[in-house]
Structures are given as C-alpha cells and as structure tokens.
Amino acid sequence: MYRYDEFDERFVRERVQQFRTQVERRLDGSLSDDEFKPLRLKNGLYLQLHAYMLRIAVPYGTLNGKQLRQLALIGERYDKGYGHFTTRQNLQFNWPQLKDVPDILDLLADVEMHCIQTSGNCIRNVTADQFAGIAKDEVEDPRPTAELLRQWSSLHPEFAWLPRKFKIAVTGAEHDRAAIKVHDIGLKVRRHPDTGATGYQVVVGGGLGRTPMIGKVIRDFLPKDELLAYLEAVMRVYNAEGRRDNKYKARVKILVHEIGTEEFVRRVEAEYAQLDGPTVNAPESEVARIARYFAPPAYEALPEDSAVLDAARRADPALDAFVAQNGFAHRQPGYLALTISLKPVGGVPGDMTSEQMRAFADIAERYSFDELRVTHAQNLVLPHVRKDDVPRVFEALKAAGLATANSGLVTDIIACPGMDYCALATARSIPIAQEIAKSFADERRQAEIGPLQIKISGCINACGHHHVGHIGILGLEKSGKENYQITLGGDATEAAALGERLGPGIDAEAVPGAIETIVGTYLKVRTDGEAFIDTVRRAGLDPFKASFDAYVAGEPA
Template identity: 50%
Template sequence: MYVYDEHDEKLLQERVAQFTDQMQRFIDGKLSETDFLPLRLQNGLYRQRYAPMYRIAVPYGMMTSVRLRKLAHVARKYDKGVAHVTTRQNFQLNWPIFEEVPKIFAELAEVGMHSIQTSGNVVRNTTTDEYAGVLAEEVTDPRPYAEIIRQWSTFHPEFSFLPRKFKICINADPDVDRAALTVNDIGINIRRNEKGEIGYRIYVGGGLGRTPIVGVVINEFVPEEDLLTYISAILRVYNQFGRRDNKFKARIKILVKALKIERFKELVELEWERIRDTEDKLTKEEINRIKRHFTEPDYLDLEDGPIELQNARLDNPDFARWLDKNVREHKRSGYAIVTMPLKETGLTPGDITSEQLEALADIAEEYSFGETRNTHQQNMVLADVEQRKLFELWQKLKPLGLAIPNLDLLTDVICCSGGDYCALANAKSIPVAEAIQARFDDLDYLHDLGPIDFNISGCMNACGHHHIANIGILGVDKKGEEFYQIALGGKQGFDAQIAKILGPSVSRDEVTDVVAKILDFYVDKRIEGESFIDAYYRIGHDAFKGAVYA
C-alpha cells in the first residue's frame, strides 16, 4: 500500500485548503454556480436529484482498516451512516450537506484519503484488478503502475479541462480481465515481451454510455519506462482534437472511431516520438521506489488445505457453499482470497453501513493484514486470509451480512443509483435489483444457474454497465413512465461483447417475469455444465427472443 511522504501529504493539505477557499467564495457569492461547477466536480461533489452526492476516491480500490474507520465516522457524522461502493472502486456518500463537504474532505485527508478527480472532465481514479498482487497468474503487481498514473494525473496542468471524463484501468493477468480494459478510455495490460521485459499492451477508445464501443489495441508493447509519455501523447491528441460541441460525442471513443485507429495511432505516435525521451520518461529508481510500497505482507509458511478447513467444510454445507462461491485461490500456499458481495436482498447493491465498515476494519486487522479492496462489481475483498482461519472468519462475516454466497450469481447485481438518487436517471434501478433478489432467493436454484452477470442502469449513461452484462437492464422513459429494456449476451473481459436488445421494453412489474422466462429457457436448453452466456451464444439471440416474446 502506497504511503504518502511529505510531498504527497503537503499536496493533499494544499488541496483541502484550495477547495475550502473555493467553497467559501461560493457561499459568499463571489463564485457563481457555473464557475464553481467544474471546481467542485473535480473534488467529487455533485448535485443530485434530492441531495448532493460526494464521491470519495479509493485509488485502485485499496482500503486500510484505519481508512475504513474514518469512512465509517464521516458517513455517520455527515451522512446517514451508509457508504456506497461504485463501479470505479470508489465510495459515495448520498446525503451529505453541500456546504459541509470541504470539512469531510479535511477529515478524510487526516488518513490520506481524498476525493480528488472523482468527477469532472479529468483523468479519473485508475482502477485495477481487485485481486492484484495476490494472483499466481499475474505478470507483476499492477498497483505500483496505477499509483504512478495516479500521481501523474493528479492536478495535471494541461489535462484538467478535457472534452470529457477520462478513465484509465490497468491489469497484469494475461488471461482474465477483471478490470474492464476494453470498455475504458485507456486500458493497460501489463505483459512481458520475448526478452522477458515488462511493457504494456494499450487499448484505447472503449466505453459504455449511449454509444457503447469495445476498445482496440493501439500498441502491442510500449516499454516499461514509456508509460507516462505514451498516455500523455494519447491525452494530448484527445485534448486538442476531441469534440467539444456535443457532450455525448466528446469521449475519446468517438474521436478514435471518427479518425479510425490507424490515423489516431499515427497522431499519437508522432507526438510520442517527440516527448518520449523527455524528463517524463520513468526511471528504474522511481518504479522501484513505488514498488517498495507494495511489498508482500509477512506471510507465514503454511500448507494448502489444512485439516481445520477440511473438517469445517465437511461439517457445514453452508460454509462449503460460501467457500466454493466466494473464496478463491491465492498465489501463496495456505492463504485464500475472500470476496464479500454487498448484495443483501432489500439493501441497495454496493451499500455498506458505518457499523459494517467498523466491524470489517477489525476483521481485516485480525485476518488480512489490515487491508480490504473494493471491486468494480460493487463488492469488497479480504485478499490475504489464512485458509485455517476461513471458518472462523466466515462465522464473523455471516451475522454482518458479509458472507452471502452469491458472488458472480444472478443476484450479485451491478446497479447504478438510478432514479432514487440520480438527476440523470430515466427510471429507478434499485427496486429492480431488489425485485430480482426477492424473486430469485433460492440459493440452490441460483447455484444451479451458475454465473450470470446481471447489471442494471437507470439511463443510457450506463453507470450500471448494462451493456456488458449477460442480462442487462436499461431504464427508459416513455412519455413520463418508467420502462425497462432488456438485452442479452454482453460480456466483460478480453473478449468483451456489447449486449443485444431482446425486444420491446416492459414495465417494472414485468421485468422479473421476463427474466424468469429467459432463465427457464436457458435451463431447458442448456447442455451439461454449460454456462448461461455459452448457452446464449450457442442457441442464439433469436431463440431467446422467441421464447420471451412468443
């Protein structure tokens, strides 16, 4: 975990002072709403449908127990005691008082937290694989590189008023993309070349929103030291040539598509050649300095599959189910990675209360070196748990509602805040998630269905990632009434696919029935061991359409 030195610390304190001053000038009438808008957005402060919203940055999703406690405290003191995990691995507070937000920022800064660039037309929080650093398959830990990008992008003098928001993500798993590389503005896949040197395959121009586009590779191998010069070249081309006349056509994906990737690459690489050997070229010393912050914790020498674990599994089927679903292999023998879906039926997907946060802070200290992670699926992770203590951990997580064994299942829904909070939404999304969770609450059935990505967005801005869901729901407005469009066949990962609309939109009451028909059809037609998405691609879109709308 990166620890701030005096320079990082000072920059953060200076940001608090700057934002506090801007808010005071706004309150005093010296800064108009229009002039204040981008300034507050760059500090994570929105105005929503009923209340402001404050988005707190969690760089590459990493939290510590100290930070969890601080978050619990500010959520209780300034909000309703609930924080919400977002699809960019951040936290949101949904009911703060507008004028008090600089005070929240100041309190967060005491523990190195902040809300810098969690909104606005700037480079946003760099996201990564939620299992970064604990996967055996990984080429290297991507988090130091995410931290290098964080520092480079923070208060960038040239790129603080881009045409539109800009999202970068990075991973280092050659086979599985848990960071959504191809639906970010820039996706970076760390890899090794034939000589064994570290470098980056860079994807550009992906994105969801109203024009979903899967990103393309702009360069197969950018050498390790050229990370910042290469992405600076991309940003510089985008800043100059990205459209600014229409907000909906301002993302880099539209520019890449308009120019075509060949021409876009030419412009970027011409610029890159000019700046490649400037002072922005990374040094081995700097890469190593950052890497030293992400060294392994003091793992014990332990065996895989200890007897305590085997016995507990045999004695307790509920525990066994949780193990199978929410616990995965760790690179280190005797350890495991535990994911905690924040998807309890009746609660907003991604929500976590101050009490849960505080309990989790203690648990993380006892079982996982005092660290947790946020996932882009709106869940949380304990990444370094001793296998022999899994049963004990499970018993502690269960009463907290943090051991629901539904990871990657139908009810592990990604959901935007929707019409309950968001001013942009055409329809509510949270009640749809709840209705699905209530209707499909039989764990045996859910486990039998197997993994299904089910995502809901309340409008075409697609914050709920409905385009890349196996079953995606989009809220639409029809003459003032809420309707829902259902699409099938979306996928995340290296082979990302955009979901295809199934048919006419339906009312909220009908959504669960349609989903039930889709699932029945799948169960009926699947062959042994075939997942929903594989069955969909085998059987075909039209067959599903016929089954639902017949």
C-alpha cells in the same frame, strides 16, 4: 499498500485548502455557479436529485482498516449511517451538506484519502484488478502502475479541462477483471514475447454510455519505462482534437471511431516522436520505490490444503457454499481471497452501514494483513485470509450481515443509483435489482444456475454497465412511464462484447418474470456445465427471443 510520504501528504492537504477557498469564493460571488461547478466536480461533489453527493476516491480499490473506520465515522457524522460503493471502486455519500464538505475532506486527508478527480472532465480515479497480487494468472501486480498514474494524473496542469471525462483501468493478469476494453485507456501488463521485458498493451477508445464501444489496441507493447510520456501523447491528441461541440460525442472513443484507429495511432505516434520522453517519464528508482509498497505481506509458510477448513466445510453446508462461491484461489499456499458480497437479497447493491464497515475493518485487520479491496462489481474483498482462519472469518462476517454467498451469481447484481438518487436517471434501478434478487433468493437455485451477471442502468449513460452485463437492463422513460430494455450476451472481460437487444421494452413489474424466462430458457438449452454467457454465445439470441416474446405476449412458458 501505498503510504503517503511528506510530498503526498502536503499535496492532499493543500488540495483540501484549495477547495475550501473555492467554496468561499463561490459564496462571496467571485465565482459564478457555472465556474464553480467543474471545480466542485473535480473534487467529487455532485448536486443530485435531493442533495449533494460526495464521491470519495478509493485508488485502484485498496483500503486498510483505519481508512474504512474513517469512512464509517464520516457516514455516521455527515450522512445517514451508510456509504455506497460504486462500479469504479469508489465510495459515495449521498447526503452530505455543502458546508461540511471541507471538514469531510480533512478527515479523509487524516487517513491518506481524498476526492480528487472522482468526477469532472479530467482523468478520473484509476481502477485495477481487485485480485492484484493474489491471482495466479498475473504477469505483474497492476497496483504500482495504478499508483504512479494516480500521482501523475492528480491536478495535471494540461489535462484538467478535457472534452469529457477520462477513465483508465489497469490489469496485470491474463483474465481481465478490470474491464480494460471498456475504458478510455486500458492497460494490460504483459511480457515481450521475445525479450521477456515488461511492458503494456495499450487499449484506447472503449466505453459504455450512449455509444458503447470496445477499445482498440493502439500499442501491442509499450516498454514499461515509457508509460507516462506515451500517455501524455495520447492525452494531448485527445485534448487538442476531441470533439467539444457535443458532450455526447466528446469521449475519446468517438474521436477514435471518427478518424479511425489507424489515423489515431498515427497522430499519437507523431506527437510521441516529438516528446522528450526522459523529461516526462518517472525515474526508474521512483517506480521501484512505489512498487516496494506492494510487496507481498509476511505470509506464513503453509501447506496448500487446510485440514481445519476442510473439516469445517464438511460440518457446515453454509460455510461450504460460502467458500465455494466467494472464495478465490490465492497464489500463496494455504491462503484464500474472499469476496464479500454487498448484495444481500432485498438490499441496495453496494451499500454498507457504518456498523458493518467497523466490523469489516476489524476482520481485515485481524485476518487479512489489514488490507481490503473494493471490486467494480460493488463488492469487497479480503485479499489474504489463511485457510485455517476462514471458518472464524465466516462467523464474524455472518454476525455483521456480510456472509451472502452469491459472488458472481444471479443475485450479485450491479445497479446504478437510478431515480432514487440520481438527477440524470430516467428510471429506477435499485428496486428492480431488489425484486430480481427476491425472485432468485433460494441459494441452492442460484448455485444451480451458476455464474450470471445482471447489470442495471437507470438511464442511457450506463453507469450500471448494462451493455456488458450477461443480462443487461436499461431503464428508460416512455410516455411518462418507466420502461426497461433487456440485452443479452454482454461481457466486460478479455472476451469483451456488447449485449444485444432481446425485444421490446417492458414495464418494471414485468422485469423479474422476464429474467425468470431468460434463465428458464438457459437451463433448457445449456449443455452440461455450460455457463450462461457461453450458452448465449453458442446458441445465439433466437431461443431467448422466442421465449421472451411469448412472455411479453402473456403466453404460458
């Protein structure tokens, strides 16, 4: 993974010092509260319902053991002994004190980490496919691109006061695990069909929130070495012309929607034509320098199949289920990637205790080349595990309470913090996720139901990505009471789609039963081997609406 050089190191240290002086200038009255607010947000510091929340950047979701240990230490010393992984591959601490924040930032800088641009109206922490460098369907590893963008977007002088936040995601694979079509900019590494050269498909104007939209392709093939100059053109058009009269209409998706994709492309290309690209783009040797950090680790030459693992799976049904559910095929023979679910039944989605972090750091150091990843589904990944080692890894995970075999299943629920933490929330999310998970706790039943993504947001800002959940749940407030709307058919992959409302909103207590009803309908309607999302696509909403209406009306299923 990427390592800081002297420049990166000094930059992050100076950024900490800058924030320290900003806090001091707020306290001595030089900065008003209104002026300080965007400065603290650009450093990941929110004022939540009960306390400050500090969001730490995990650039494109990569961490090493030392970094995770440091997060464990911070969690213990400055929080309540745990941290919370988010849908943008970051980590949040929910209980730090303002006075401690500069010291926390120093501890982060000690392990090459920071909170730069994890909030605020600027280019946010860049996200990428959690199986980068592993997946067999990959054209090119997206991490060097994401790291280049991390550097380029850090304290960008021109794009630090945008109309609204700006999120970039990168994938290098055919199957989109980075949800690039629901980002402000999505980049897909691809090869030119004629020349074979590497470049990007550029998607702009996707997003969730109040006005969910699927992004539009504005360049089918952008030569790789033109990336920064082209993005500068996109950002300049957005900075100059994005709406600033209404924060709910300020994202780039609204600009693209209002003027039309064609006109947006025209304006970007006109700006791009005037740019002096070579003065903006990264030197080729710099791109190559960054890429070298992401070279494959020193794999052993192994046969594809492991007799050790096969025998252990036959002997232990729990291990067998874990590998079947949480294993991901690795391009290197004899290796496997493992998704580590942070969704134990009854737990808080994405939460991890400091103890678990240390145990997991040990496992990653010993069995996965000291590397781990954070996924946008609020889980972790051990990217490179020898198949022979999987039984031992499974035992170690079990001991740490990290062996839940539910990756991608109905209990692997994405949920925003909701009213338990968030000042914007209109309803609770976490308790809803917990109740649904309890309802489907039986692992055999979960496996029988198969892949099914439930995503829960506690307000229309959609941090839980409910629009793109196979089942989406949106918590609102209606006459002083929490009310939940359910959508079906959302998808964040290359087949991106927004879910459709199933019927009227329902009470919190009714949600688990409604999910049971939907799943029951699916099991009746599905053809052999058909996944939930495919059944919804084939059969449409009607059968689901009928059973949902009956459920709401109190009729027996």
